[in-house]
Amino acid sequence: MVQSSVLGFPRMGGNRELKKANEAYWADKLSRDDLLAEAKRLRLEHWKIQKDAGVDSIPSNDFAFYDHVLDHIQMFNAIPERYSKHSLHPIDEYFAMGRGHQKDGIDVPSLEMVKWFDSNYHYVKPTFQDGQTFKLAENPKPVVEFLEAKEAGIVTRPVLVGPVSFLALGKADRDQTVDPISLLDKLLPVYSELLQKLKAAGAETVQIDEPTLVFDLPPKVKAAFKPAYEALTGDKFPKLVLATYFGDIVHNIDVLPALQKVHAIHVDLVRNPEQLDSVIAALGPNQSLSAGVVDGRNIWKTNFKRAIETVETAVQKLGKDRVIVATSSSLLHTPHSLDSEKKLPAEVKEWFSFAVQKTSEVVVIAKAVTDGPASVREALEANAAAMQARASSERTNNKAVKQRQSEVTSAMHERQSPFPERYAQQKTHLKLPLFPTTTIGSFPQTKEIRVQRNKFTKGEITAEEYEKFIEKEIQDVVKIQDELKLDVYVHGEPERNDMVQYFGERLDGYVFTTNGWVQSYGSRCVRPPIIVGDISRPAPMTVKESKYAASISSKPMKGMLTGPITCLRWSFPRDDVHQSVQAQQLALALRDEVVDLEAAGIYVIQVDEPALREGLPLRSGRERENYLAWAVNSFKLACAGVKDSTQIHSHFCYSEFQDFFHAIAALDADVLSIENSKSDAKLLKVFEDKAYPRHIGPGVYDIHSPRIPSEQEIKDRIQEMLAFLRPEQLWVNPDCGLKTRQWKETKAALTNMVNAAIYFREKYADKA
Numbered sequence: 182m183v184q185s186s187v188l189g190f191p192r193m194g195g196n197r198e199l200k201k202a203n204e205a206y207w208a209d210k211l212s213r214d215d216l217l218a219e220a221k222r223l224r225l226e227h228w229k230i231q232k233d234a235g236v237d238s239i240p241s242n243d244f245a246f247y248d249h250v251l252d253h254i255q256m257f258n259a260i261p262e263r264y265s266k267h268s269l270h271p272i273d274e275y276f277a278m279g280r281g282h283q284k285d286g287i288d289v290p291s292l293e294m295v296k297w298f299d300s301n302y303h304y305v306k307p308t309f310q311d312g313q314t315f316k317l318a319e320n321p322k323p324v325v326e327f328l329e330a331k332e333a334g335i336v337t338r339p340v341l342v343g344p345v346s347f348l349a350l351g352k353a354d355r356d357q358t359v360d361p362i363s364l365l366d367k368l369l370p371v372y373s374e375l376l377q378k379l380k381a382a383g384a385e386t387v388q389i390d391e392p393t394l395v396f397d398l399p400p401k402v403k404a405a406f407k408p409a410y411e412a413l414t415g416d417k418f419p420k421l422v423l424a425t426y427f428g429d430i431v432h433n434i435d436v437l438p439a440l441q442k443v444h445a446i447h448v449d450l451v452r453n454p455e456q457l458d459s460v461i462a463a464l465g466p467n468q469s470l471s472a473g474v475v476d477g478r479n480i481w482k483t484n485f486k487r488a489i490e491t492v493e494t495a496v497q498k499l500g501k502d503r504v505i506v507a508t509s510s511s512l513l514h515t516p517h518s519l520d521s522e523k524k525l526p527a528e529v530k531e532w533f534s535f536a537v538q539k540t541s542e543v544v545v546i547a548k549a550v551t552d553g554p555a556s557v558r559e560a561l562e563a564n565a566a567a568m569q570a571r572a573s574s575e576r577t578n579n580k581a582v583k584q585r586q587s588e589v590t591s592a593m594h595e596r597q598s599p600f601p602e603r604y605a606q607q608k609t610h611l612k613l614p615l616f617p618t619t620t621i622g623s624f625p626q627t628k629e630i631r632v633q634r635n636k637f638t639k640g641e642i643t644a645e646e647y648e649k650f651i652e653k654e655i656q657d658v659v660k661i662q663d664e665l666k667l668d669v670y671v672h673g674e675p676e677r678n679d680m681v682q683y684f685g686e687r688l689d690g691y692v693f694t695t696n697g698w699v700q701s702y703g704s705r706c707v708r709p710p711i712i713v714g715d716i717s718r719p720a721p722m723t724v725k726e727s728k729y730a731a732s733i734s735s736k737p738m739k740g741m742l743t744g745p746i747t748c749l750r751w752s753f754p755r756d757d758v759h760q761s762v763q764a765q766q767l768a769l770a771l772r773d774e775v776v777d778l779e780a781a782g783i784y785v786i787q788v789d790e791p792a793l794r795e796g797l798p799l800r801s802g803r804e805r806e807n808y809l810a811w812a813v814n815s816f817k818l819a820c821a822g823v824k825d826s827t828q829i830h831s832h833f834c835y836s837e838f839q840d841f842f843h844a845i846a847a848l849d850a851d852v853l854s855i856e857n858s859k860s861d862a863k864l865l866k867v868f869e870d871k872a873y874p875r876h877i878g879p880g881v882y883d884i885h886s887p888r889i890p891s892e893q894e895i896k897d898r899i900q901e902m903l904a905f906l907r908p909e910q911l912w913v914n915p916d917c918g919l920k921t922r923q924w925k926e927t928k929a930a931l932t933n934m935v936n937a938a939i940y941f942r943e944k945y946a947d948k949a
């Protein structure tokens with residue numbers, strides 16, 4: 182029979198219990214025992230949900246306090262000495278690697294955190310030493326959690342990150358030269374030991390994730406699969422289901438013969454349905470296919486008819502015993518349950534499926550194929566009705582939006598004049614000093630701000646009271662910027678819950694959840710708004726706050742918008758029209774906002790695009806070029822409606838930009854601010870040819886840590902930049918917004934930053 186399976190379940194809990202427990206533990210408000218107990222309770226609850234839904238293969242070890250890659254770093258003892266030398270309790274050592282540790286005389290920053298493939302989830306990068314060795318932890322987490330589930334009567338399928346991906350997703354530590362994949366021989370015995378322990382504990386099957394198979398792989402990495410899976414398959418090991426996701430593996434299909442002893446290969450058939458035939462053809466005679474047909478990355482109900490057809494195609498070739506119905510990826514990227522959404526319009530709620538609902542979907546699909554459609558007739562009929570209702574809904578189509586899109590011209594993407602002419606006007610208009618200082622937009626989102634917003638959302642305070650509160654926050658932020666002597670001010674974004682959700686809530690074509698949280702990193706979560714139809718802007722979204730801020734200050738006030746690509750990427754997009762169409766609709770809505778800000782007297786406007794790099798297709802080639810063409814165009818369309826004298830800024834963070842800078846340069850923004858301080862100034866190499874023509878502020882300090890950078894440190898950074906960039910084109914700013922910081926360290930860090938800028942301003946006074 183066709184089995185059903187889930188590749189991973191969200192960890193946070195229906196009410197973000199894990200976030201709250203972690204943060205309480207970090208603040209010394211929850212004991213270690215209580216934290217561990219809460220985690221155990223959540224794991225059990227999540228297994229039960231899947232068991233009750235009837236899922237055959239339920240994952241374990243998908244839970245992580247902070248990040249699952251970090252779990253592996255600790256379990257294999259790939260812990261850099263700067264963490265291990267303090268003999269912290271294992272869980273504190275773990276958090277020290279994830280988020281840094283400044284306590285009891287210890288001061289160590291976190292390991293690097295980077296994007297998980299093309300998602301808004303971030304993992305902790307394994308960081309290896311020359312001479313790296315590995316050792317399996319005494320009580321490996323996957324074994325402990327397998328036994329925990331077993332004790333509760335649930336036999337699970339443990340999930341591991343595979344050895345090739347674990348190495349390939351890592352890097353050499355700073356000042357080290359080791360090529361991670363060369364460590365395979367040392368790592369395999371540890372995996373072997375772990376898999377045997379899992380088998381001894383009773384695990385029949387283990388899911389081993391090798392998502393790097395969707396990349397273009399360097400030959401050395403590609404060649405590592407054969408020895409790895411020869412070493413880890415055979416009678417003494419559990420059966421392995423090797424999982425890939427977020428792309429196709431057709432370009433690496435020649436790796437499959439080396440994987441023939443692996444029980445099953447999992448592929449993402451939501452993202453790349455066309456890979457089905459090639460993968461089936463490459464399977465060995467005894468191998469099974471795990472067909473990822475329920476989307477782990479989006480919230481749309483699965484189209485049962487289409488999914489069943491796909492699975493049937495596989496069954497015809499392989500037989501029912503060699504096909505597994507699965508989620509396309511872990512459900513980590515979807516919110517917990519639709520049941521807690523009380524405010525969604527009833528019509529659209531019918532179109533959605535969150536993690537809890539998706540667990541039932543895999544079961545229905547598997548049953549439909551095993552026992553025939555009649556066995557699940559009701560579910561299939563309800564599903565078909567929902568598909569039909571969505572396709573014909575008034576909400577999805579807006580004629581005026583389509584009309585406007587048809588009238589977009591190429592001239593609408595270009596500013597009136599080239600940069601030198603624009604800059605000449607901006608210079609006289611804005612009267613900025615050399616080395617102008619600014620921040621990226623947000624100031625600390627204090628507990629008080631969140632509590633007031635929560636009261637307003639619940640109707641406990643009136644709109645007027647909330648507005649007064651926000652105005653007071655803006656006044657405070659302006660006053661602080663006066664004291665700090667910054668040059669270009671921001672209003673601080675106190676009215677925004679999140680830089681994407683805030684816009685989603687103000688645009689037609691979107692709906693939003695009240696509890697649809699998804700983990701972004703560590704304990705930080707987002708509630709991606711959902712694009713259900715054609716997007717338009719019913720009214721200005723940010724003008725009131727920016728105008729108010731400008732009215733109480735004599736300095737230039739920077740307006741703050743989230744760009745079309747970031748709005749798209751950090752929302753749940755539609756799956757019924759191409760993303761380029763949605764991006765253009767967002768661009769047109771933002772274009773109106775940009776023009777309205779200018780008309781309201783805002784002459785510096787920042788349009789953030791931190792997700793531009795994340796949207797880049799994972800493999801090089803034509804698909805990437807297509808993406809860049811429409812992505813760059815949508816940004817330009819959003820910004821180009823202003824006069825030459827209005828200065829357009831854009832901001833980039835959370836990605837590596839060295840190999841991507843040409844795309845950022847193509848945006849033609851007057852000023853860029855770009856994260857720089859964590860990557861050992863790798864970014865600056867891009868400017869080696871000294872050809873970048875416009876203005877730019879590579880971040881001068883990391884905002885992720887409460888650590889206060891000294892004035893000297895910041896001066897050193899700026900000095901380093903001056904080797905690559907002209908003094909006339911440099912801005913001085915932090916790496917990113919300050920919303921996750923406290924006021925105390927924010928003021929101290931910015932004081933040092935402004936002093937450093939003043940030093941260079943005086944030094945280069947002749948350039949002014």
Ligand SMILES: Nc1nc2c(c(=O)[nH]1)N[C@@H](CNc1ccc(C(=O)N[C@@H](CCC(=O)N[C@@H](CCC(=O)N[C@@H](CCC(=O)O)C(=O)O)C(=O)O)C(=O)O)cc1)CN2
Pocket residue numbers: 301626628630631632634635677678679680681682701702704705706707708751835920921
């Ligand atoms: N969408 C998105 N993706 C992004 C980023 C980003 O800023 N936005 N930045 C990068 C890093 N990722 C990040 C993701 C989240 C957060 C973050 O700060 N999240 C906050 C939630 C922000 C939010 O939506 N806040 C709401 C709701 C706050 C809340 O929890 N309220 C309480 C009630 C108030 C209280 O008692 O505190 C509740 O609902 O229970 C608001 O302010 O209104 C968190 O997890 O704590 C930061 C960075 C990359 N991806």
Ligand SMILES: [Zn+2]
Pocket residue numbers: 621791832833834835916917918
């Ligand atoms: Zn940023």
